[in-house]
Amino acid sequence: NKSHSLVLQNKFLWDHKTTVRIILQPQHMEDVCGLCGNFNGNAKDDFTTQGNLPTTNIMEFVDSWKVSSNCPDAKPDFNPCFETPNRETWAKIQCSIIKDIKGPFKDCHNKVDQNPFYENCVKDSCACDTGGDCECFCTAVAAYAQACNEAGVCVNWRTPEICHSESSASFHKKKR
Known part of the structure; x- marks a missing residue:
């Protein structure tokens, strides 16, 4: 059994918290596979x-991508809001910023479907019940903001009250 490898020049972006983004150059389209997909568009x-x-x-x-048979199987998906029902109401209220038709994301709604981002936000916000509660919420909302930015809509959603960050307060990227 031969082992094949391909050395790629890529970027790894980490927010030092909960998000890692892997960015490959276009010439690597359809040359990769794995947990991040096959990069074919x-x-x-x-x-x-x-x-x-x-x-x-x-x-x-x-489970098919385990590197060793000694690795345990992945656990079935569960809804953390069922595990922590007291968090669900809070999570739905917080995450409504994504769906608010008068909110900061209103210009993005017709470009990027907000529903999967809202659902992930609620699920992630319910799961963060051990301190740093807002970190998962902020990361989930930031994912929608990133998708909007990639669709050409720059959203200025952070405020002193909502997910304020010194490092991102002055950063606002707009595609041209």
């Missing part, structure tokens, strides 16, 4: 097992 076929079989079963997908 079609997110619908990113769930492909290590055996190159498409799947809709997230557990099968994740």
Whole structure:
């Protein structure tokens, strides 16, 4: 069994908290595979097992990429709001900034579907119940802001009351 490898020049962006972004150069399109997908521009076929079989079963997908048979199987997806029902109301209120038709993201709604970002925000915000509660919320909202920015809509959503960050307060990237 031969081992194949490809050395890629890429960027790893880490917010020193909860998010890592991997950015590959366009010449590497369709040269990669794995947990981050195959980089062919079609997110619908990113769930492909290590055996190159498409799947809709997230557990099968994740487990196929284990590097060692000693690694335990991934745990089934669960809804943390069921585990911490007292957090669900708070999470839904906080995350409503994403869907608010009069809010800071209103210009992005027709460019990027807010529903999956809202659902992820609620789920992530429910899961962060051990201190740093706002960190997961802020990261989830920032993911939607990033998607909006990539769609050409620059959203200035951080305020002193909502996810204020010294490092990002003056950073505002707009695509031209």
